[in-house]
Amino acid sequence: MKLAQRYLPVLIIAAIWLVLPLFFSSGYHFRVATLVWTAALAVIGLNLLMGFAGQVSLGHAGFGGLGAYAVAVLPTHFGVPPLLAFAIGVVAAGLIAFVIGRPILKLKGHYLAVATLGMGILAYMVFLNEARLTGGPDGMAVPRLELFGTRIRAIETWYWIAGAAMVLGALLAVNLVNSPTGRALRAIHDSEVAAKVVGVDVARAKLVVFVISAIYAAIAGALLAWLSAFVNPDIAGFLHSIELVTMVVLGGMGSIVGSVVGAAVLTLLPQLLTAFADYKHLVIGLILMTVMIFMRDGIVPTLLKLIRRRGS
Amino acid sequence: MAEFVQFAFAGLTIGAVYALVALGFTIIYNASDVVNFSQGEFVMLGGMTTVFLGLWGLPLPVAALGAIVVTVVVGLLLHRLAIEPARGASAVTLIIITIGASIFLRGLAQVVYDKQFHRLPSFSGDDPIRLLGASILPQSLWVLGGAVVIVTGLWAFMNRTLIGKALVATAANRLAAKLVGIDTSIIMALSFGLSAAIGAIAGLLITPITLTSYDAGTMLALKGFAAAMLGGMGNPIGAVVGGIVVGLLEAFSAGYISSSYKDAVAFIVILAVLFVAPNGLFGRAKVERV
Numbered sequence: 001m002k003l004a005q006r007y008l009p010v011l012i013i014a015a016i017w018l019v020l021p022l023f024f025s026s027g028y029h030f031r032v033a034t035l036v037w038t039a040a041l042a043v044i045g046l047n048l049l050m051g052f053a054g055q056v057s058l059g060h061a062g063f064g065g066l067g068a069y070a071v072a073v074l075p076t077h078f079g080v081p082p083l084l085a086f087a088i089g090v091v092a093a094g095l096i097a098f099v100i101g102r103p104i105l106k107l108k109g110h111y112l113a114v115a116t117l118g119m120g121i122l123a124y125m126v127f128l129n130e131a132r133l134t135g136g137p138d139g140m141a142v143p144r145l146e147l148f149g150t151r152i153r154a155i156e157t158w159y160w161i162a163g164a165a166m167v168l169g170a171l172l173a174v175n176l177v178n179s180p181t182g183r184a185l186r187a188i189h190d191s192e193v194a195a196k197v198v199g200v201d202v203a204r205a206k207l208v209v210f211v212i213s214a215i216y217a218a219i220a221g222a223l224l225a226w227l228s229a230f231v232n233p234d235i236a237g238f239l240h241s242i243e244l245v246t247m248v249v250l251g252g253m254g255s256i257v258g259s260v261v262g263a264a265v266l267t268l269l270p271q272l273l274t275a276f277a278d279y280k281h282l283v284i285g286l287i288l289m290t291v292m293i294f295m296r297d298g299i300v301p302t303l304l305k306l307i308r309r310r311g312s
Numbered sequence: 313m314a315e316f317v318q319f320a321f322a323g324l325t326i327g328a329v330y331a332l333v334a335l336g337f338t339i340i341y342n343a344s345d346v347v348n349f350s351q352g353e354f355v356m357l358g359g360m361t362t363v364f365l366g367l368w369g370l371p372l373p374v375a376a377l378g379a380i381v382v383t384v385v386v387g388l389l390l391h392r393l394a395i396e397p398a399r400g401a402s403a404v405t406l407i408i409i410t411i412g413a414s415i416f417l418r419g420l421a422q423v424v425y426d427k428q429f430h431r432l433p434s435f436s437g438d439d440p441i442r443l444l445g446a447s448i449l450p451q452s453l454w455v456l457g458g459a460v461v462i463v464t465g466l467w468a469f470m471n472r473t474l475i476g477k478a479l480v481a482t483a484a485n486r487l488a489a490k491l492v493g494i495d496t497s498i499i500m501a502l503s504f505g506l507s508a509a510i511g512a513i514a515g516l517l518i519t520p521i522t523l524t525s526y527d528a529g530t531m532l533a534l535k536g537f538a539a540a541m542l543g544g545m546g547n548p549i550g551a552v553v554g555g556i557v558v559g560l561l562e563a564f565s566a567g568y569i570s571s572s573y574k575d576a577v578a579f580i581v582i583l584a585v586l587f588v589a590p591n592g593l594f595g596r597a598k599v600e601r602v
Contacts, residue, residue, distance in 0.1 A: 056404065103587050109403075110347060114541040115586050117534070118579035125576040238534060242411060249408045278423055285416025289394050292409045296401040 006178060009256040010170045016260075017163040021156075030155045031227075032271055037162040038223045039263035041169045043247045044256060045216020048173055050245070051254030052182065053209045054189035055105060058113050059120025060244050063093045063214040064221030065127055065236025071222045072142040072231045073133050082145045082226075090218045097214035101207045120241050127233040139232025142225045158227040165223060169216055170256050181208055217244075250291060252298025261299050314445030319567040320560065321443075325452040325521065327559020328459035329355070332514035333536025334543065334551035335466070336507035342483030342546050343496075343503035346395060346406045350414035352533025353421075354511025357383045359524035360421055362516040363430040372433070380512045386417070387508025391501050414529065421526035434520040455517045462510055463552055470548075479503065483546070535578070542582050544595025553593065558582075 017037070024030055042064055049055050070089020074080035080088070104115050127134050134140060144151045152158065176182050184205040187195035196202050225231040234240060243266060251262025269287065273280045295302035333351055340348045361382045365375035394409050401409075435454050440447035469476040481489040482499045490496055515524065522528075539558045543550025558578045565577035585593065 050404070107586055107590050110545050111541060111586055111590060111592070114538055115583055117538070118583050121534075121579050122576050125573055129572040239530070245404075246408055246411060249404055253404070279419065281415050281419025282423060283419070285412045285414070285419055288412030289409050289416065292401075292405055292412060293394065293398045296398060296405045 007171075007174060010167065010174055012257055013170050013260055014167045017167060021159065027155050030159045032268065034155060034159045034162045034227055035224075036260070036264045036267045037159070037166040038220050038227070039244075039247065039267050040260040041162070041166045041223070042217045042220035042244055043251070043259040043263045044166070044169050044173050045213040045220075046244050047248045047251075047253065047256070047259045048176065048185075048209050048216075049213040050248050051252075052177060052185045052189060053206055055206060055210070056109075056113050056245065057116040057210075057213070058238070058241050058245065059116040059118070059123070060213070060217050061221075061236050061238075061240035062120040062123030063097065063217035064224070064240070064244075065123050065233070066093045066096070067218030067221030068142075068225035068231045068235050069127055069134060070218075071145075071225050072140055075143045076140065077133060082143060083147075086145075086222050089222055090215055093214045093218035094211050097211045098207065101210040102203065105203065105206045105210060117238065117241070120236065120238060124233055124236045124238070127236050134233070137233060139230060142229050142231055144229065145226050152226075153229075155227070158223075162223050162227065165219060166260070169219075170260075173256055176209075176212065181205055185209055246288065249298060250288070252300040252302070255298065255300045258298050258300035265299070315567065317444045317446035318448075319563045321446065321448050321452055322567075323560035323563030324556065325449075325455050325559070326518075326562065327556040328455050329514050329518045329532070329555075330535045330539045330558050331552045331555025332459055332462060332510050333532050334540035334555045335463070335548060336510050337536055337540040338546060338548050338551040339479075339503045339507045339510075341540075343479060344395065344500045345403065346410065347403070347537070348504075348507065349407060349410040349533055349537075350390065350417055350529075351507065351511055351536060352529030352531070353414050353417040354383050354387060354508045354529075355515035355518075355532050356421060356524060356526065356529035357386060357417065357508075358512030358515025359432070359519035359528065360425050360430065360515075360526065361512075362519065363432055363524065364425050366432070372435070376516050379516055380509055383508045383512035383515075384505045387504040387511075388501055390508075391504035395500070395504070396497070414533070418526055418529065425526060427526060429523045429525045430519070431523045432516065432519045449521065451517075451520045455521070458513060458517045462513060466510075466548070475502065538579065538582055541592055542585060544592030547592070547594045550592060550594035 020033060021030070024033070042060070046057065046060050049057055067086075067089045070092065071082055071085045074085035074088060075082050100119060104112065104119070107115050128137055144153055146152070152161075184195065184200045187198070187200050188202055188205060192202055221235060224235065247262035247266050248259065249262070250265060251260070252258030269284055270280060273283055276283065291299065297305070333355060336351045336354065337348060340346055340351075358379050361379035362372075362375045365378045366372060370378065390413055394413055395406070398406060398409055434449070434451040436450045438449070440449060441453075470480050471477070478489065478494045479499055479502065481492070481494060482496050486496055489499075535558055536555065539554035540551045541554070542557060543552070543554030561578045561581055562574045566574035569577065
């Protein structure tokens with residue numbers, strides 16, 4: 001693949017991130033867009049696991065919760081500086097993924113789904129029940145991040161930070177996909193047995209991408225906690241995990257731009273539908289079903305296929 | 313001893329509901345390979361529809377029957393309008409469609425019914441039955457009895473009737489079933505209707521004990537799915553055993569350890585089992601053909 005083509009998705013995302021604020025007229029716009037970038041970061045990571053390695057995780061919000069509670073609990077109760085807390089949270093998520101990854105990733109299909117689901121529930125239960133540290137179901141305030149002596153609170157600043165994190169995440173994801181590990185992952189996705197036969201260390205390749213996706217989720221979780229200045233156990237909950245998986249599939253498995261589109265659609269829909277409060281779930285469910293029935297490969301891959309067919 | 317019996321009955325009661333949800337997962341999965349995440353909404357619809365038909369003036373038995381009919385219709389429509397058009401899509405796409413359906417049904421219940429908690433009167437009074445020093449709600453016996461009737465009825469249906477045997481054949485090998493003249497798409501529709509009916513019955517039996525609301529289905533689907541996986545996906549006996557085990561684990565850990573971590577204990581055991589037996593307790597290892 002040509003270099004330009006390879007990095008095209010990253011360029012598209014970066015361009016949107018840089019140009020979009022020109023059309024914003026209120027802090028609300030910045031807030032919603034920032035939520036999209038944060039979700040997109042986690043979704044890009046999960047898409048590496050689902051779209052490239054073909055492994056599903058129904059507990060990824062657990063890693064997000066770890067990142068979020070690290071920047072909330074460590075500075076509040078132990079006086080750890082926010083940035084160090086962030087690093088600790090992200091490293092912890094990676095380490096946990098590394099330790100549980102081997103036994104869990106041996107499981108296949110729906111069994112893998114239920115095992116990751118269980119892990120996510122365990123994380124959620126800890127955040128919910130260790131109320132002395134986490135504030136329990138009511139959640140807790142997150143101390144503001146301080147960079148170079150200034151406290152970061154303006155949503156515009158968070159827009160640039162979250163967007164930069166997402167673009168960087170996309171760039172690293174593209175590089176990973178085109179690395180030897182990435183090729184190994186695609187081989188595993190197509191046929192695990194065939195990959196094994198040609199000498200791919202299947203267990204190692206899966207583990208690598210699992211750890212990476214956990215780190216993405218933890219960073220996204222920490223960003224979300226900082227910009228909302230508040231965190232509660234729902235961030236690690238089952239519904240949030242399902243939401244991430246849905247974003248991946250809706251946007252398109254294995255598509256970086258698709259990850260951002262999926263995150264954008266599922267973040268924007270509830271915002272657009274707040275006026276119809278009672279009908280919100282009804283409409284979201286209906287849209288989700290319709291899109292998946294008629295664009296079964298996800299939004300971006302289906303559209304690309306259509307454009308290519310037009311072109312030829 | 314009294315304490316033990318008390319916890320055991322609580323566990324069996326909720327376990328029976330998980331078993332019925334897991335059975336619903338299994339029936340649809342066997343007939344169509346779809347993991348139906350709106351299974352919990354069938355349970356919710358069973359409970360909520362009975363409540364509201366009752367509020368609109370129908371006597372309880374009629375309301376219960378009406379709720380089962382309504383839920384079956386919803387199950388058949390789900391198959392016809394959402395699953396059938398997506399035939400041939402990947403497993404994960406189908407799962408997302410059923411998740412969409414589950415959000416949709418929750419939204420529908422919120423609009424047609426309401427967002428409050430509701431309960432049904434117990435079917436035969438609230439006077440506890442004394443047994444070995446423990447007091448047992450009569451409704452628990454309704455739940456357990458209902459589960460036993462459904463499981464035996466299902467067993468007889470699968471082994472004694474032609475349609476039931478067609479269902480089993482479709483589960484075993486869809487292509488072979490087609491070749492011997494079984495209309496597998498009718499069988500798939502049947503499996504959705506059957507799962508919906510089982511879910512609805514579970515819902516109206518348990519509502520007098522646990523209450524219900526438009527979003528009561530999520531947690532039940534989660535536990536039912538875990539129970540089905542614990543038993544071994546696709547194995548009906550495994551689903552029932554898995555459900556009972558999860559229910560008992562929950563009740564005993566809530567009673568003897570801590571109620572705030574009861575959900576965690578069930579999942580820790582499931583993880584431990586899967587690490588030892590990666591295909592569940594009763595699942596057969598799938599041989600992948602290359």
